[in-house]
Amino acid sequence: MSSSPNSSIVCNLPRVTIVGAGRVGSTLAQRVAEKNLADVVLLDIIAGMPQGLALDLMEARGIEIHNRQIIGTNNYADTSGSQIVVITAGFPRKPGMSRDDLLKINAKIVVEAAKNAIAHSPNAIFIVVTNPLDVMTYLAWQATGLPRDRIMGMAGVLDSARFETFIALELGVLPADVKAMVLGSHGDLMVPLSRYATVNGIPITELLDAVTIERLVERTRNGGAEIVELMHTGGAFFAPASATSVMVESILLNQSRLLPVAAYLQGEYGLEDVVIGVPCRLGCGGIESILELTLTDEEREGLHTSARSVRQNIERSQEIIRNTSTSLGTSS
Numbered sequence: 001m002s003s004s005p006n007s008s009i010v011c012n013l014p015r016v017t018i019v020g021a022g023r024v025g026s027t028l029a030q031r032v033a034e035k036n037l038a039d040v041v042l043l044d045i046i047a048g049m050p051q052g053l054a055l056d057l058m059e060a061r062g063i064e065i066h067n068r069q070i071i072g073t074n075n076y077a078d079t080s081g082s083q084i085v086v087i088t089a090g091f092p093r094k095p096g097m098s099r100d101d102l103l104k105i106n107a108k109i110v111v112e113a114a115k116n117a118i119a120h121s122p123n124a125i126f127i128v129v130t131n132p133l134d135v136m137t138y139l140a141w142q143a144t145g146l147p148r149d150r151i152m153g154m155a156g157v158l159d160s161a162r163f164e165t166f167i168a169l170e171l172g173v174l175p176a177d178v179k180a181m182v183l184g185s186h187g188d189l190m191v192p193l194s195r196y197a198t199v200n201g202i203p204i205t206e207l208l209d210a211v212t213i214e215r216l217v218e219r220t221r222n223g224g225a226e227i228v229e230l231m232h233t234g235g236a237f238f239a240p241a242s243a244t245s246v247m248v249e250s251i252l253l254n255q256s257r258l259l260p261v262a263a264y265l266q267g268e269y270g271l272e273d274v275v276i277g278v279p280c281r282l283g284c285g286g287i288e289s290i291l292e293l294t295l296t297d298e299e300r301e302g303l304h305t306s307a308r309s310v311r312q313n314i315e316r317s318q319e320i321i322r323n324t325s326t327s328l329g330t331s332s
Helices: 023-034 049-059 099-120 133-144 156-171 210-221 223-231 238-252 297-331
Strands: 015-019 039-043 070-073 084-087 125-128 151-153 257-266 272-283 286-290
Touching: 015 023, 015 099, 023 039, 023 049, 023 238, 039 049, 049 070, 084 099, 084 238, 099 125, 099 133, 099 297, 125 133, 125 238, 133 151, 133 257, 133 272, 133 297, 151 272, 151 286, 156 210, 156 223, 156 238, 156 257, 156 272, 210 223, 238 257, 238 272, 257 286, 272 297
Parallel strands: 015 039, 015 084, 039 070, 084 125, 125 151
Antiparallel strands: 151 257, 257 272, 272 286
């Protein structure tokens, strides 16, 4: 029997690993597969959960008309060869909690996940979603030893989408016609740039008064907390998953989209050795470049205030990790 002309061809399909099969992680797996971006490995420490979610997603393939493979696993060896690793693992916020309250709980989880994932996918680009996001991205950067262009946090895309949503609701316009940019940390010190917000190219300063704009800015800063308070038992996951999938898409398809993401800075905006949200071009190599916008004195001070808060939490997190390591060493 003659062999098929293509029998010797090996297709290396792109693979995205998602560490954490909770609501954000599982929704992101659905987004990536159904947008036909990559095969997906969904990993979690809970036995059976990622396997069940993966099977459920696989059974939807014929309906959604795609043929992407979705694997559920508890073993990092199954993530080998991933082009992108997304870390969503960690505890979500509860009502009354800030993202910073999660620092002690999630620092160890993220560091362990980053080390395990990089061991099996040394060439991967990492996207961190776990809160407090800017600090967790910094810890993952340290843990992996990756160059800064290959590790980033998802924050600004989500925060900008929230700002755009609130503007659209206020004006009664199509959300797709609204464009906005949010810099800074993923929290109440974020810096929504109302000067850069437009509706089909028209600045919102021409459409809304200053009091209304400030109200929308404040709602954006508290956008995640608003959802937590409404839900009581969890936080946002649809919009965070969509925001992350946009970043994954820009990288895998080499789109070079200009998106606000949490990046490690080395002098940009006058900031050093800190992860903070800034506009970046994302392509197949990760962060292709960081755009330095011309900021007003007030905006620049807001960004630096945000960065100082992140820096303080980075120092706190490193102390937590050191104490944990010392405690483990003493008890062994």
